[in-house]
Amino acid sequence: MPNIDLTGGQVLRREGWSSAPLSFADGVIVDKPVGRSVDLHGFKVLPGIVDPHGDGFERHLAQRRGAMKQMDEGLVACEAELAANGITTAVLAQFVSWEGGMRGLSFADKVFRAIAEARDTLVTDLRGQLRFETHLLDLYQELPDRIADWRVEYIVFNDHLPHDRLEAGKQPRRLMGQALKAGRSPEKHHAMMLELHGQRDDVPAALDGLCETLGRAGLRMGSHDDTTAQGRAAWRKRGVGIAEFPETLEAAEAARAAGDAVIMGAPNVVRGGSHNGNLSALDLIVMGYCDAIASDYHYPSPRRAALMLAEAGVAPMADIWHLVSAGPAALLGLEDRGVLETGKRADLVVLDAGTGRVAATFVAGRVSYMSGEIAERLIA
Numbered sequence: 459m460p461n462i463d464l465t466g467g468q469v470l471r472r473e474g475w476s477s478a479p480l481s482f483a484d485g486v487i488v489d490k491p492v493g494r495s496v497d498l499h500g501f502k503v504l505p506g507i508v509d510p511h512g513d514g515f516e517r518h519l520a521q522r523r524g525a526m527k528q529m530d531e532g533l534v535a536c537e538a539e540l541a542a543n544g545i546t547t548a549v550l551a552q553f554v555s556w557e558g559g560m561r562g563l564s565f566a567d568k569v570f571r572a573i574a575e576a577r578d579t580l581v582t583d584l585r586g587q588l589r590f591e592t593h594l595l596d597l598y599q600e601l602p603d604r605i606a607d608w609r610v611e612y613i614v615f616n617d618h619l620p621h622d623r624l625e626a627g628k629q630p631r632r633l634m635g636q637a638l639k640a641g642r643s644p645e646k647h648h649a650m651m652l653e654l655h656g657q658r659d660d661v662p663a664a665l666d667g668l669c670e671t672l673g674r675a676g677l678r679m680g681s682h683d684d685t686t687a688q689g690r691a692a693w694r695k696r697g698v699g700i701a702e703f704p705e706t707l708e709a710a711e712a713a714r715a716a717g718d719a720v721i722m723g724a725p726n727v728v729r730g731g732s733h734n735g736n737l738s739a740l741d742l743i744v745m746g747y748c749d750a751i752a753s754d755y756h757y758p759s760p761r762r763a764a765l766m767l768a769e770a771g772v773a774p775m776a777d778i779w780h781l782v783s784a785g786p787a788a789l790l791g792l793e794d795r796g797v798l799e800t801g802k803r804a805d806l807v808v809l810d811a812g813t814g815r816v817a818a819t820f821v822a823g824r825v826s827y828m829s830g831e832i833a834e835r836l837i838a
Contacts, residue, residue: 460823462836463491467498468811470505471798474776482804485822489800496835498808501817505783505798506546506805507760510721510790511587511614511702512753513551514539519569520560529572537582541827543757544807544816547583547787547795549612555591556654557618558640563597570608581826585790587612589682592661593619593654602671612790613672614680614702615665615693624655662692669696678791680721687712694718700789703754705737710747719749719789724759724782727751728766739763743781744772750786761807765814808832 461483468475480503483492518539519532540548552569553561566588573586588610590601605613620630630636630651637647672679673696680700681693690701690712701713702721713720722739730740742748753760760782768775780796787796795803804823807816818836819827828836 460825461492461494462823463493463495464498464503464808465495467501467503467808469503469798470776470779472776474774475502480798480806482820482823485804485824487798487800487802487804498832498835500811501832502809502811503798504544504779504807504809505796506807506819506821507544507782508547508750508784508786508790508792508796509540509545509753509757509760509782510549510750510786511551512548512755512757514753514755514757515548515550516560519572520565529568530576533572533576533580533584537580537584537826539757540582541819541821542816542829544761544809544819544827545582545753545757546805546807546819546821546826547585547790547792548753549585549587549790551587551589551614553589553591553616554594554597555589555616555618556594556650557591557636558642560639562640567604567608570610574609581821581824583821585612586610587614589614589616591619592617592665593657595657595660595664598664598668601668602675605672605677606675611676612678612680614682614700615698616682619651619655621655621658624652666696669698673697678789684709684713690716690718702752707737707741710737710742714747720747721750721752721786721789722748723754724751724763725754725756727763728756728759740767740772743767748781750789751781752786761809761814761816 463479463481465479469480481488481492515536518536519529552566554563554566555561570586573584577584590613592615623630633644633648637644640647679698680702681698682702684690684701684704685706687708690709694716700719703723704710710720722742726739751760751763764778764782768778784796795805804820806820808818810817817829817832
């Protein structure tokens with residue numbers, strides 16, 4: 459593990475940019491020089507990106523149905539992409555859903571076991587997040603034991619059933635495609651959706667019990683795509699204190715007023731709005747309602763979003779970068795990272811000052827990515 463003094467570059471600290479050197483030894487930031495100086499003129503040093511929710515790993519683990527047999531190799535490829543985008547801690551969001559296929563229980567079991575087995579062999583800190591469809595009542599009893607077995611510490615609840623169309627007797631959109639991915643006939647897939655929809659009145663009480671059990675086990679819990687203040691209040695009562703990607707200002711305001719953490723998607727920022735026509739992440743950030751920005755489905759986006767927001771003058775860089783580093787670290791309970799301060803983990807990303815591209819990434823003082831001119835300086 460290298461012990462290095464980074465000198466000559468601009469370092470982003472809590473109070474803003476600083477020209478003071480940054481030193482780290484044995485994976486931790488220290489307050490005195492350690493003896494090996496690396497000149498970073500022309501570069502900027504920032505806290506490593508903490509990604510609280512992303513499913514971009516799917517393309518590495520199963521590009522086509524059944525194509526990826528060795529998931530550890532897929533995770534190695536995923537880590538390379540994460541590191542090349544300055545991400546030092548990544549939460550990989552995996553579904554357990556009635557949709558089946560890559561969102562089915564069997565696939566999720568393989569993913570979470572692969573993460574647990576591979577994480578100690580990789581440099582980037584990879585963590586699993588379970589995205590659980592609330593209407594799968596048959597799984598409620600076994601779910602706590604499965605979560606413990608998977609070593610998952612974070613669950614987010616979803617409900618993607620098209621209740622309005624099912625209630626109206628209309629065929630769900632994308633039924634053929636979903637059935638194909640799940641390996642079911644369209645008729646069986648539709649019948650299953652109708653059966654789950656028919657159990658909707660039993661879901662709230664079942665969730666009360668499940669959340670109580672998971673809360674006692676210390677799980678971090680979030681809800682996904684909140685639309686109303688009432689809905690957010692119901693989740694909060696269950697101990698679900700994170701609101702992922704609220705779809706309306708009402709839901710986001712309710713979360714903020716109650717002290718719940720709010721996560722928005724970086725692609726939403728980069729695109730200038732939601733691709734689904736939902737709430738604008740930029741609006742929430744400007745209003746101060748956003749605690750963290752996640753990659754969602756595109757790993758380059760957290761860095762790009764932060765740079766775009768800073769360039770637009772939305773807030774000082776230290777405040778903007780907080781949304782992709784210290785902010786998500788805090789809501790994940792990771793107090794040892796997210797800022798470049800003495801005693802914290804040496805998780806950092808080095809950006810080219812001219813282009814904003816990632817030149818190097820360090821996790822606990824170890825290089826996870828290095829390219830171009832900075833590689834020459836570090837290796838010399």
